[in-house]
Structure formats: C-alpha cells, structure tokens
Amino acid sequence: MKRVYVNEEWCLGCHLCEYYCAFQNSGESDMVKAFGRDEKPVSRIRVEDVDGEDGIHFAVSCRHCDDPQCVKGCITGALSIKDGVISVNEDKCIGCCTCVLSCPYGAIVIDEGKAIKKCDLCVKNGNGEPACVANCPNRAIVFEERG
Amino acid sequence: MPINYIYPKYDVVRDSTRCIKCGACMRQCANEVHSYDDELDVMKSDSMDCVDCQRCVSICPTRALKIIPAENRLRPNGSWSQDDIYEIYRQAEGGGVLLSSMGTPKNYPIYWDKMLINASQVTNPSIDPLREPMETRVFLGKKPGKLEFDRKGKITTKLGPHLELNVPIMFSAMSYGSISKNAHESLARAAEELGTYYNTGEGGLHKDFYKYGKNTIVQVASGRFGVHEEYLNAGSAIEIKMGQGAKPGIGGHLPGAKIREEVSRTRMIPMGADAISPAPHHDIYSIEDLRQLVFSLKEATNYTKPVIVKIAAVHNVAAIASGIARSGADIIAIDGFRGGTGAAPTRTRDNVGIPIELALASVDQRLRDEGIRNDVSIVVGGSIRNSADIVKAVALGADAVYIASAALMALGCHQCHSCHLGKCNWGIATQRPDLVKRLNPEVGYKRLVNLVNAWNYEIKEILGGMGINSIEALKGNRLMLRGVGLADKELEILGIKHAGE
Known part of the structure; x- marks a missing residue:
C-alpha cells in the first residue's frame, strides 16, 4: 500500500507541508481565508527541527501501521482501519486522547476541545496525492509503495 | 552610528x-x-x-x-x-576590489538578436521533424582529411578519439566548490540521460561521480586542483582551461570558507585554505608550451581521449585559435564575455573580452582560410540563452555549444549575482549543508533534461524550416543568417549579408 514517507535528507524544515495539510483539511478554497479566521486550521503533519547549519528536519505524520495501537486503544471505536488507512470518525471521538498517548510516533494531533485530528492520506479531500506530498518544494515527502 | x-x-x-x-x-x-x-x-x-x-x-x-x-x-x-x-x-x-558573480548585466550589444534565420518557401521543401528523421547528433574531435576503405567497405583510416553528443549542447565547466555537490550530481545525471557531457571545472572530480565518467569532461586548469592520473582517465575528454569569458586574463579564487571536508579532499588542498588559481598556467607561455601540455595529457591517457583547450574570447582570438589548432588539441572551446562566473572582479567581468558571436565568426573563418578547420571542433559558450542562439552559433561555424548559466537557471538560479557570498538560497553556489540540501538532484536533473530536450526539439523545428535534416549540414552555413541593424564592418566580421540582400 502507498504511504507517506519523508526523506529526511531532503527535508528543508520550511514547514509548508503543515500549512498545506491544514489548508487541505479546512474545507476552504482559499488559503488566505483558511488561515484568516480566529480559529486556525490544524495540520496533521508536523515538522521536527534541530536548527543550525548541520540541522536536521523531518516531517512526521501517521504511519498507518499494520497493527495500530491507536485503533486498539480507542475507547469509542472512533478510530478504524479500512484498506490500510486509519481514519477517525469525528462524531464518535470524545477527545479522551488515549490514541495520542498510545501512538509511538506522536502522529495524532490534539485539536483543543474537538475530536482528535490525524492524517487520512487525503483520501476524503485529496486529488489522489496527499497535500503535503503535492506541495513539498524539495520532494522530500513522497507517496509511494515500500516493502 | x-x-x-x-x-x-x-x-x-x-x-x-x-x-x-x-x-x-x-x-x-x-x-x-x-x-x-x-x-x-x-x-x-x-x-x-x-x-x-x-x-x-x-x-x-x-x-x-x-x-x-x-x-x-x-x-x-x-x-x-x-x-x-x-x-x-x-x-x-x-x-x-569589487566582486561580482554570473554574467555581466551591462547593456552590451547581443549579436544573436541582430541575426535572423532563413526558412524554405516554395522552391525548396521544409521538413517536419515529427514525421521525418532529423539528426542533431554531433561528433567532436579532429576530422580526417579523407577516408579510406577496404574492399568490404570498412573504414581503414585511423580515426582519433571523439566525443559523441546526442544533442549539440554540453554543460560547461563549473567546479565542485563553486557549485554544490547536488548541483554537480544534477548535471552529471542529466548529461548521462541526454547522451551529452558535463564538465568538472577545475575542482577535481568527487569520488561519488566517477561512475558518470562516460559523460564527464575533466578539466585541468592553472591551479591543477584535483588532477591525478585516475582523474584524467575518469572522463571522456580533458579540457585545458586557459581562460574564462567572464574574467579573461585572470585566475580564480575560491574562498577558504567554501573548502570544507569533501571539497578539500576532492581538490587535494587543506581545509579552509583559499584555493587560488593563478592567472596563467606557469608552464605555458607559448603555443609550443601548450603543445607540451596537450601531449602530456594525451600520453597520460594513452591517446584515448580528445583534448579541449578553452579560451576566453579576446581581441586576437582568431590567431590564438589558429595556434591552438596547431598545438594538437582536438577541440577549441571559446567563452564569450557575457559568460557567467562564481566570482570575478566586477571591472574585469564588465569590461574585458569580446562578444562570442564575433569571436566565433572570426575563428571559424580564420581556420577555414588556413585549411585547418577540420583539425579541430569548435565549441562556444558564454551567453547561449535559447535554442535559436544555438542554431545561429552553428550557422556561424560552431560544432556544439556549452551552456552553464542557462543550466543553473533550470536548477533554480534567479541570477541574483551573489554566488561569491556563498549563501545561495537555491542550494547551487554554496557549500553550507543546510542550503545545499535545497537542491534535490532527483528534481534538478529532470529539469535539466527537460530544458535540453525542449531546446533540441526547437532546434529540429528550425532546421526543418530551413529544409535541413541534420545539424552537421547547417554548420558554417552562414547563408542561413541575415543581419538586421548591423553596420558593414559587423556584417563583414560575422560573414553574413544584411536582411533584404
């Protein structure tokens, strides 16, 4: 199955993936408008940075594990896995954050007072390619099949 | 304050x-x-x-x-x-001294824009390159005066070493040090895919790039950085750099800040030490001296590789080229004064040298007059901006062209003229690891391939329009050019007629 992978060697730490992710999931058609509201849209991908000339940057998002701890631990059944893609049913999520604690990658995002947010590979809102992949300026984030 | x-x-x-x-x-x-x-x-x-x-x-x-x-x-x-x-x-x-980078931004005449190309109408058919074969393959090197065959039709004449180019375009010399490793890798991979050559410049060849040797021209310049036997034999041709269009008559200076570990190892000089290329080669003060170096290099590579001598276009370029043709070199590369650089004194860059169009026309004419044009191929660089420039260069007598500024632009260069500051935001002219990684060669090489393929297609279209089906047939065919707004003297040097004549 195709997954989102980050080639750390090429990640520049520009953080644009976060903004494109948040925008893509905001439902808005204009990025300026999406970020113009008081309540900012939330990104499902997060860039980790160690700054400096020899700095390290890499983006982290859901790995869509074959044996996901988050789904196992979800107390309301809001998280489910279908065709390898783990997604959240926001109507069922009560925001208990058990999944946030159990995710070994720290890839599940808390959206204060709301259902948790996580990457669903843009299957609901994308054009076949996740927004973080399509908009990475250095092709550090790729969407591909790996062994 | x-x-x-x-x-x-x-x-x-x-x-x-x-x-x-x-x-x-x-x-x-x-x-x-x-x-x-x-x-x-x-x-x-x-x-x-x-x-x-x-x-x-x-x-x-x-x-x-x-x-x-x-x-x-x-x-x-x-x-x-x-x-x-x-x-x-x-x-x-x-x-x-004021320093600058890339080509001169001064408003000198661009002769490419004052020459127009011919096309077929009525009396001779034009050719559609999508439907009929069209040849843009070029061979660079000494051409024999005549060919002899045995009874079976096999060539018996001994041919010297040649470079075979699928497109009449090569990437000209930019050293590892002046540009980043990722920029070099992009050029090397693009050259391999296109079936052409890139040039190491005088910075030596990084060990990771020996595998692209088939598509590499290795350069020997006045600093002799990174030159050793294995290096000379790694490429397909050897280029002796006598001069550079952006800074004729002066050497090079790569600041110590750019000499980090890998550049240091590749150039075979200490880390952090400035790399200074002298203005002249201290063993070359005459054509006879040049001949010695040409043959030393041929000897070192067992006469298997053509030798290129690269000079800047200067006032006496035709006489100098004639000497080079007699020195045993196989290819002459001429670099025009609008050519780019990673760093040059501003006054030199903006005031020294002559336009490549005039230099090319006079060199080609001189070599033809002396009956030695076939002894060498001519490659021109330093201001080639598009495929039409290439067609005009070939019609003026060039065998192929070198591009570098255009190649860097394909990699993202925006001509900010600040290479010498070492902080290239596009990851090209820098050695800072956080900036170098901004140029992903996977992206870069494809952009280079796209550019050259697009140009090559345009060349075929223009050739077809003239009713010519191979670039070799256009070479030196100045009847295919007409001048616009040029004075008699300029037309005479270019060897072309005025439009309407």
Missing part, C-alpha cells in the same frame, strides 16, 4: 492581507531578511541584505511577497549612475 551611504537596492513588499505568517520566507532566507515578531504577531522584512534571489517569493504559499526596485534614488545625474556612485561608496568604505 556611522553614516550609512548605501540604501538597499530592493524593497521587499509584503501584502499583509495575504500573508498567513507561516514563516516559510523567514526559514528559507539565508540572508535573514525576514523575521517574525511574536509580540506584535507580524512578519517583518528588512531589505538591507536582500539580494533579490526570489526564493521567498517563489516559496510563499499565498503569493504575499514581491521584491521591487527600491524607490529611493540618488539625485539623477547623466554622467554618474546610481550604481557608479554606490560602487565608489563601497570601495571608499572597504578599500577592496
């Missing part, structure tokens, strides 16, 4: 109604022009250090940025332009 004589050249203009404060501009600017004020929650810009490289503009997701010429101006003066005056201020403050 001292008096600040220099006002920034550019204004960074931010449309606050579009800026989403993502901070990408701030993270991507190596000149630290952009910053975020968390107290006021605003993105700010100070254009003092802006070089107008357009990285922030290109990466801004909401197109909130633009860079415009600063409106502040000195009192207008017909004799003293603002640039002239600022250069004086700069030298009065620093006391040094």
